[in-house]
Amino acid sequence: MSEISTTPLTAADGTPLKKKLAQAMFRSRVRAVGLVLPLLGFVLASFVFPILALMWQGVYNDTFERLMPNLTEELRIWDGVSEPTEEMYALLVLDLKQNRADRTIGKVASRVNQELSGTRSLFTSTARKAEKIEPPYRESLVKIKKKWGKLEVWQAMKLTNESLTPGYYATSLDKRYTVDQGFIERDKKRQIYTKLFIRTLFISGSVMFLCLLLGYPVAYLLATLPLKYSNLLMIMVLLPFWTSLLVRTTAWIAILQSQGVVNDLLVWVGITADDSRFSLIYNMTGTIIAMTHILLPFMILPLYSVMKTIPPSYMRAARSLGATPTLAFIRVYMPQTVPGIGAGGLLVFILAIGYYITPALVGGQDGQLISNMIAYHMQKSLNWSLAAALGGILLGGVLVLYWAYDRIIGIDNMKLG
Amino acid sequence: MLDSGDPFVRFKNVQKSYDGETLVVKDLNLDIAAGEFVTMLGPSGSGKTTCLMMLAGFETATHGDIELGGRPINNIPPHKRGIGMVFQNYALFPHLTVAENLAFPLKVRKMSAAEVEDKVAKVLDMVQMRAFGDRKPAQLSGGQQQRIALARALVFEPDLVLMDEPLGALDKQLREHMQYEIKHIHESLGVTVVYVTHDQSEALTMSNRIAVFDDGVIQQLADPVTLYEKPENAFVAQFIGENNRLMGTVKDIAKGVASVELDNGDMVKALAVNVAGEGERSLLSVRPERCIVTPNKTRGMSALNGRIEELIYLGDHIRCRMNVAGDDEFIVKVPNTSGQLGLQIGAEVFVGWETDDCRALDYRS
Secondary structure, three states: OOOOOOOOOEOOOOOEHHHHHHHHHHHHHHHHHHHHHHHHHHHHHHHHHHHHHHHHHOOEOOHHHHHOHHHHHHHHHOOOOOOOOHHHHHHHHHHHHHHHHHOOHHHHHHHHHHHOOOOHHHHHHHHHOHHHOOOOHHHHHHHHOHHHHOHHHHHHHHHHHOOEOOHHHHHHOOEEEEOOOEEEEOOHHHOOHHHHHHHHHHHHHHHHHHHHHHHHHHHHHHHHOOHHHHHHHHHHHHHHHHOOHHHHHHHHHHHHOOOOHHHHHHHHHOOOOOOOOOOOOOOHHHHHHHHHHHHHHHHHHHHHHHHHOOOOHHHHHHHHOOOOHHHHHHHHHHHHOHHHHHHHHHHHHHHHHOOOHHHHHHOOOOOOOHHHHHHHHHHOOOOHHHHHHHHHHHHHHHHHHHHHHHHHOOHHHOOOO | OOOOOOOOEEEEEEEEOOOOOOOOEEEEEEEEOOOOEEEEEOOOOOOHHHHHHHHHOOOOOOEEEEEEOOEEOOOOOHHHOOEEEEOOOOOOOOOOOHHHHHHHHHHHOOOOHHHHHHHHHHHHHHOOOHHHOOOOHHHOOHHHHHHHHHHHHHOOOOOEEEEEOOOOOOOHHHHHHHHHHHHHHHHHHOOEEEEEEOOHHHHHHHOOEEEEEEOOEEEEEEOHHHHHHOOOOHHHHHHOOOOEEEEEEEEEEEOOEEEEEEOOOOEEEEEEOOOOOOOOEEEEEEOHHHOEEEOOOOOOOEEEEEEEEEEEEOOOEEEEEEEEOOEEEEEEEEEOOOOHHHOOOOOEEEEEEOHHHEEEEOOOO
């Protein structure tokens, strides 16, 4: 044990040792930073920044506030339950006119429609007639569309007027954020996202479990076979990596479809009748089979790299100490492969919950994952904020998994090959 | 118990081949008595580890029988043989603590928790590692791991313990210390030990008997003294200890003493240990510490001319490299007694030895 000195150590020239060390390390640090700077810049610009920007959209959407500048202030003051005043109607008409002139009314209409469906045409058709609307505005508007007299339309506008909103996250979890009641359950019929999240977790879990079940023996063989056989096996494991993901997925369509190879074989053998062939694809079964095949190498490789480091002498030692081969395997070999199981499982699970192309091609109705819904909102409904919120929840889930893994097994123990 | 006359371990005409083309072990016959410490010594690839693995049950003999306590064990799987084993890299289970490692063989044998705890505590005391029961093997030094590996092989009280180069990974000082420790444990427990090593000083220190392996054959099986003093062939002479080699042709054998004409024409008398006959080539072996360097010939001793090539001061003795009979690798260990320091490089002197210390052996180039 060294003694703890109270005075800071100094170098030979009298400067504090810590300062001297920092000076000595400075040049090498500058060089290290210089070396990683290009990649760091690239990653920041192409990965970190877009993700953060999109995540921000999940909680922030200023379409309404930006495009309806006159109404904004009044809506903010309004308590959300009393009758809207005549002045609010006047300001609404003023903003509608402006948006009509700027051709931005579609954006406003879509934004409010996200809160209260069926309001899109209310805005667009009213805006078309906005030039001719005379005071009293409330009366004239209600005459054009009865809905303008309803409180829920104004409540929807008040919600969309708040740019910083928890509404998209609430939607992602099948909740509604309301002006007066806070968060409430959505109608049973419109609850789709939690079910989808649960299905995503279930499919990913199944894929992970199947990969472990199928991959463990292969990894064991890879690690224990003589080199000339294990090389051949390794090539077979890696072969899928050299084939396009699309090719592999469509190959499964050819194999699994009702007129495909597997069903033909089952009919021929007599397991099933020709008119009651199994539906193995365009459903959850198809998604699980195809994803298991595609993700299998991600389970095998981490397992293999861990098993490779376990010398055969452990098993020999266990047997010389009196353990049967089975017991030696369970008590001595398997516990040592836990880091590999953890790494492979985590890798497969994380890749699976974000999987998109395969479920889109072979998933049918009930084989779709949350990522397919995110893609739908990005490409079809153009509700990027909701897509961002759904993605944000997914990302949060992955981070929680990492954290849990780190706590239980330790990220340092992860070996990926 | 066994009859004291019966061997405890017996290899009977054992052969082993891995590829069906070459024999790694050729017709091995070896009897080991109960309580004996036998070392299998040899260079790598000599078949010694294969023999150990066959005894442990991890390799099967291609031919022949292995008996343990009078029973053939060829068809008994390793976990039923009840043989303790210490591995080269210790093979302590890294995911278990020291105490759990030691408890493993006991739990496998379904002993009660109290019994397990008692035995683990006792064996930890035996290797003086009481305080380390809760540590993981990775938190121990090499020497400590070695002790735990030893304790684990002994904790279930096997009659036979096998050790496969257990000290190979330790540094020199620790290795020597552990040699004594293993020797003492062997003596106090009375367990039979079969020990494999390629380190001859380790074998000499610890063993009751040593089997020197080369080329799948036991070259000589003897106690350490005999092995060092009276090697039966050229391989053993060269492998055990340091050795000066002189080549020559046997001219005459009389009363166990061979007259050998060295390649440079000098005549030397040597003990005829392993020579084919008159006119055959032979290798003469003389230990460096049995030679003396003298300015004059001494009566009754063989003596040859030599020139001092190099002197290395080693404290307790001086290592003197000489050119003798055309061989400039001839070593003489000169004890560091007063008056010996007059040796000079380049000096022409005589080198002499007793006839009994020079052994005429089979010829190996």
